[in-house]
Amino acid sequence: MNDNKPILRYNANERTNHWIVAILFFMAGLSGLALFHPALFWLSNLFGGGPWTRILHPFLGVAMFVFFLGLVVRFWRANFITANDRLWLRRVDRVMRNQEEGVPPIGKYNAGQKLLFWTLLACMLILLVSGVVIWRAYFSAFFGIGAIRLATLMHALAAFVLVLSIIVHIYAGIWIKGSIGAMLHGWVSRAWARKHHELWYRDVTGDKTPHNHGGKKG
Template sequence: MIRKQILRYTSNQRTNHWLVAILFLMAGLSGLALFHPALFWLSNLFGGGPWTRILHPFMGVLMFVFFFGLVLSFWRANIFIANDRLWLRRIDRVMKNEEEGVPAIGKYNPGQKLLFWTLLLCMLVLLFSGLVIWRAYFSAYFGITSIRWAMLLHALAGFVLILSIIVHIYAGIWIKGSVSAMLHGWVSRAWAKKHHELWYREVTRDERPDPPLNRKG
């Protein structure tokens, strides 16, 4: 009997993902509270200004630790392959949900892969710049110029990270079944074959070749 569904994410991966999401929300809100006086009211969510300053770096470090767990799980699946370049060239067809002429892809499409590496870069910049400006422990070891540059990089990486997460959430909602996969772990065989055919073939051992791509357009 053929199982009708395919496991996309294990329970550990899903738990890890949602822990990162919760910590991102907390670190993001506390960071915004410290970023500008107009947003300082957000510090009330964490017990006031002093507690926000204390908790923010610890939440950031913890977020990176859990995110690194996701990196260890998913980095191989996010390596670019030959089909990805053609997929990006035909992104207009993907946006229109037109499958003809769009090459088969693996577990993640090129857009997801770009997002993955962008998130990793932002997390690394946030981690190291955050250590430089962490007054309680590390900032005394750096000069004022280094601290100022670190603050600028920290704010810039945080801004890019927030925009990237917004794109991530939008894409997850736009592609029906993606959110459910991260909640329950399973996707239908039809969903897997439609959106990630190379991955579908890998996990089902279906070696049937694709029909030739339409080279017109």
């Protein structure tokens, strides 16, 4: 076995899907902020002014949801919470200190990434449903004022949680060296895979030799 040979973590289609969602997120987010509060209306200049911002925002949101579903289809099987994930969460303080003692081995994604995945999916669903209710050009006429007000509130709350979640996602990607590179060119080193996602490393390499975590494995 060549210990220097990198491992493919994300193929070209997966990376393209991810970056399309990322671009649409920023576009939908900025256009949404422009419509959210008068102090941020200047952001509408990025989209050709207020009317165009109002027109484009819901379509950007729908496109973001559709492409995000592509990620869901690709990755949902790898995001179920396991017993090791629950133990990992209880010992996340050790992970934050980069201390592996007592931290169980994990699969392709750790518990934090899995919780983020399901949070993003929930937010996307709420944004889609609430966005349809308040989409004046096509759908809002079918709903009462109470439903529109509730949908507006839910839309803002879901957007707020989504933005915070993406900030955490970006920070974690920067904090764990090699994560951003994996989504840029697709490859990670064997040492990175063994250290951060040992169970996944064993699956893709066939190397069943356990890495020393200094404690029980859950």
